[in-house]
Amino acid sequence: MIVLDRLTKRYGNAVSVDQLSLTVPTGTICALVGASGGGKTTTLRLINRLIEADEGRVLIDGTDAASLAPVALRRRIGYVIQSVGLFPHWNVARNIATVPDLLGWKRDRIDRRIDELLDLVGLDPASYRHRRPHELSGGQQQRVGVARALAADPDLLLMDEPFGALDPVTRDGLQAALLDIQARTGKTIVIVTHDIDEAIRLASLVAVLDGGKLIQHGSPHDLLARPANAFVEAFVGGPRRGLRLLQVTRVRERADFSEPIGGTPIDADVTLDIALERMVTTGAHRLPVYDRAADRRGTLVLAAIASPDGRQT
Amino acid sequence: MLALLPYSAPIFGWLFPELPRPLYTRASFLDLAVSHAALVGMASLVVITLGIGIGIFVTRPIGRDFAGPVDTLAAIGQTFPPTAVLALAVPAVGYGSAPTIIALIAYGLLPVIGATIAGLTAIPRAPIEAADGIGLSPQGRLLKVELPLAAPIILAGVRTSVILNIGTATIGSTVGALTLGSPIIEGLSGSNPAYVIQGALLVGLFAVATDLWFDELEQVL
Ligand SMILES: Nc1ncnc2c1ncn2[C@@H]1O[C@H](COP(=O)(O)OP(=O)(O)OP(=O)(O)O)[C@@H](O)[C@H]1O
Ligand SMILES: [Mg+2]
Numbered sequence: 118m119i120v121l122d123r124l125t126k127r128y129g130n131a132v133s134v135d136q137l138s139l140t141v142p143t144g145t146i147c148a149l150v151g152a153s154g155g156g157k158t159t160t161l162r163l164i165n166r167l168i169e170a171d172e173g174r175v176l177i178d179g180t181d182a183a184s185l186a187p188v189a190l191r192r193r194i195g196y197v198i199q200s201v202g203l204f205p206h207w208n209v210a211r212n213i214a215t216v217p218d219l220l221g222w223k224r225d226r227i228d229r230r231i232d233e234l235l236d237l238v239g240l241d242p243a244s245y246r247h248r249r250p251h252e253l254s255g256g257q258q259q260r261v262g263v264a265r266a267l268a269a270d271p272d273l274l275l276m277d278e279p280f281g282a283l284d285p286v287t288r289d290g291l292q293a294a295l296l297d298i299q300a301r302t303g304k305t306i307v308i309v310t311h312d313i314d315e316a317i318r319l320a321s322l323v324a325v326l327d328g329g330k331l332i333q334h335g336s337p338h339d340l341l342a343r344p345a346n347a348f349v350e351a352f353v354g355g356p357r358r359g360l361r362l363l364q365v366t367r368v369r370e371r372a373d374f375s376e377p378i379g380g381t382p383i384d385a386d387v388t389l390d391i392a393l394e395r396m397v398t399t400g401a402h403r404l405p406v407y408d409r410a411a412d413r414r415g416t417l418v419l420a421a422i423a424s425p426d427g428r429q430t
Numbered sequence: 431m432l433a434l435l436p437y438s439a440p441i442f443g444w445l446f447p448e449l450p451r452p453l454y455t456r457a458s459f460l461d462l463a464v465s466h467a468a469l470v471g472m473a474s475l476v477v478i479t480l481g482i483g484i485g486i487f488v489t490r491p492i493g494r495d496f497a498g499p500v501d502t503l504a505a506i507g508q509t510f511p512p513t514a515v516l517a518l519a520v521p522a523v524g525y526g527s528a529p530t531i532i533a534l535i536a537y538g539l540l541p542v543i544g545a546t547i548a549g550l551t552a553i554p555r556a557p558i559e560a561a562d563g564i565g566l567s568p569q570g571r572l573l574k575v576e577l578p579l580a581a582p583i584i585l586a587g588v589r590t591s592v593i594l595n596i597g598t599a600t601i602g603s604t605v606g607a608l609t610l611g612s613p614i615i616e617g618l619s620g621s622n623p624a625y626v627i628q629g630a631l632l633v634g635l636f637a638v639a640t641d642l643w644f645d646e647l648e649q650v651l
Contacts, residue, residue: 206578
């Protein structure tokens, strides 16, 4: 668990992070979003103590980070920096091996780990292991940066716009990979992104920063359903907000389980955008629903999709 | 060249028929060259260690306050004429190699310090931040990331310094050190242009050979 407690960082008279309090429970992904210059990178750098806070504390699993040795702390925390920052004089393998090397892993364990990670980020180990960073595209460098951060399997991961330079397909693949890793290992991840769809897909907690202040935090659904102000509203999608809301709301929440109908049912755990898509393509105004967890059947009607948010059955 | 020059008396006799002894023979050219190389080598060793060390020191957080003064001091060292350094050093350490080495050190330090500072400060911010961010210690960052990345620029500074000092070392002969400058100095004071040419030829060759060697070293890096 990471607790940020009234964290403040000033540069001269300008406040980059202003009384920021935020709790990221163990095993969750938290997305930091907000306009450029909002203090997202500064917040990450405060967590791993690349910079020291002027006020406030960072607690990592209950321990004040200020009481830990910074170098040891940072070896425990995977960090993907915004500008990637691969070591230009080392090849891909050695870049990825940096932290395992520092931790004294055995050679063959490191080699296996390098191949595993290259596979994970979608780079063929045989052809990429020995390349220098300047022989990679921007997106490939970024992927190596992600692999380097994951190398020593840290419990905590700080990622500063890790997928910014990737094409949609590759990005989609890496987001899936990250969700998979997170589900398997229960890592705690703080990810900075400008892409609200990425935040919605990956994070269970989204924190909106502006001018160093935490404007709003909550689940993607909370933010989409009840944006705290115009800034958040604009950020979570303006006119597309309703469509995104469908992506974060499950059929279960809008289905009526009192009167089931026949036909091939839709899973109660899928999101409303998928149900709506099926209605549009099949011309149906109502869909049969099957709730696997409770073993019950119900109906989703078109009108319920547009019903005021928060109505639960 | 070193091997052939001792047999070149007829050539210089033909070039300068008025000279009674056209070939420098006070010491063998080989002895001169070895002694010259040893002086430059010793001075360079000190210059490299001290220069890189100082360059590293003033780019660390603890040494940052010294960056300005060190810069000034090194600049003074270089603008100070080497002959003046010799003149000042002789009363302190006597005649011979010692004052020469001191002059060479004072003279050769600036390019190395300057190049080390330039090399270390020219490293892009991203790898430095990454090094810190993923948990390299400050020493680890210096040895594994900063110095390798700064190496080409530092090497260029070392090269300048060594080549410079191969030339500068010749004036050591004015205070009794044995160098390839000895024939030059004697030739100048004894109006023997053949000696001057012989000395200058060897110094030039030595410098060129060293420069070529640095070329190869840079290829390897
Ligand atoms: N070392 C520094 N010195 C002075 N000001 C700084 C420094 N680092 C950051 N700032 C300022 O702090 C503010 C927050 O910067 P930060 O890098 O955290 O923004 P960000 O949210 O990550 O922005 P972006 O989305 O563009 O990456 C900015 O106004 C920036 O200019
Ligand atoms: Mg940033």
